[in-house]
Amino acid sequence: MHIIGNAKVITFSSDRPFLSSGAVAFEGNHIVAVGENEEIRASYPDAEFTDARGGLLTPGLINLHSHLYSAFALGMPWDLPAPRDFDQILERLWWRVDQALDLDGVYHSGVSGLLDAARVGITTLVDHHASPSAIQGSLDRIAQSYDDVGLRGLLCYEISDRNGLEGARSGIEENIRFVRKSEKMEKLRGMVGIHASFTIGEETLDAIAEAMQGLDGGIHVHAAEAASDVETSRKRFGKHPVERYASRGLLSPKTLMAHGVHLNETTLKAMVEAGVTLAHNPNSNLNNAVGVAPIVHYRKEGLLVGLGTDGLGQDILTETKSAFYLGKNRSHDPSAWFTGDLVELWKNSARFVSRYFERKVGVLEKDAFADMVLWNYDPPCDIEERNWDGHLFFGLHPRLVDSVWTAGKPVLRKGEFACDSERMMREARVEAKKTWERLERI
Structure with a gap:
């Protein structure tokens, strides 16, 4: 005691x-x-x-949506033209970083991000991982980083067709394997990660829905983060991203959607009725210039909204202030909400994570x-x-x-x-350098 x-x-x-x-x-x-x-x-x-x-x-504290591997993007050499839109941000930055990761890089970037999270008071971090050059076993390496630092989390691998159908199938297998394995873990649980609607075809989405039959878990997906996600989804599939997931029965109280900047009233209603939680990431949305989610309106309509950082650091306190200021500004009303509303955002993050634990x-x-x-x-x-x-x-x-x-x-x-953080960071710096060397060849 x-x-x-x-x-x-x-x-x-x-x-x-x-x-x-x-x-x-x-x-x-x-x-x-x-x-x-x-x-x-x-x-x-x-x-x-x-x-x-x-x-x-x-x-x-709880970070409801993050990307631990982003720790290895700090100070990354940049020799490409500045991205002009969200798609170019992915292509020129994040899809190069994640492709450069091997399993050692996966572990050490995880350790780096988790140490940073603990320093700012986070005890639970929901991670959305990608390493297309090292898919199988990647969630085990991330799980080891959580155990070594001592934090709680929900883990998933982001399934995508951008590396072909074989890569997508491998991502599905990695998620399902870890979801089942994590049922016996004390502080970790698995989810099924999806990158976004615009990188997932019909065949892969059907395969995800089939693999999840009878599985006690939900999807973790970037949904309507940028207008391009919605536009591409409608053009290719005739549906809003949320409608695609709903048509496969993938909306539930264990579903976590990140961003939701470009929802409409129909998709908002579908999420509310299914009990979906939205992870709001205001600083990332500002950084990527994709717009700002009208979360004051979303909450009035009954949507459960929590807070994440999207891998742009781990400081959820600063993220909370940003959500507060932006919510008022977007509403053009300083009385739109108060500190009690911020308490509810934190409680919603906790409510969602608690659905995965006893x-x-x-x-x-x-x-x-x-x-x-x-x-x-x-x-x-x-x-x-x-x-x-x-x-x-x-x-x-x-x-x-x-x-x-x-x-x-x-x-x-x-x-x-309590862990040997100095040794862990020394080793992480070595692996970060190796990752950068691989990245420069991509």
């Missing part, structure tokens, strides 16, 4: 969202009790005690997973039940992360990793 006490605690529980002097008791991978500091300590007098010294304790994530309550972050947060203004959400989104900063636990095990303690 372990207690983290003498803390201000944001629980995200509807019953008691904030404790001014609270504690969390946990044993094994889950929480046993949450309550007032003195009450919890008296209930478990023999428990190991970590004194938060008045710091802020929160649930672990316990809840993203909340500090009895029986939930003990995924937590302790912050060295000492604001000039009091943090209270009436204003904790304002402190959460506008006071916290990644540099304030002190300690991180996932499933009750320390990932980071007082800024120091």
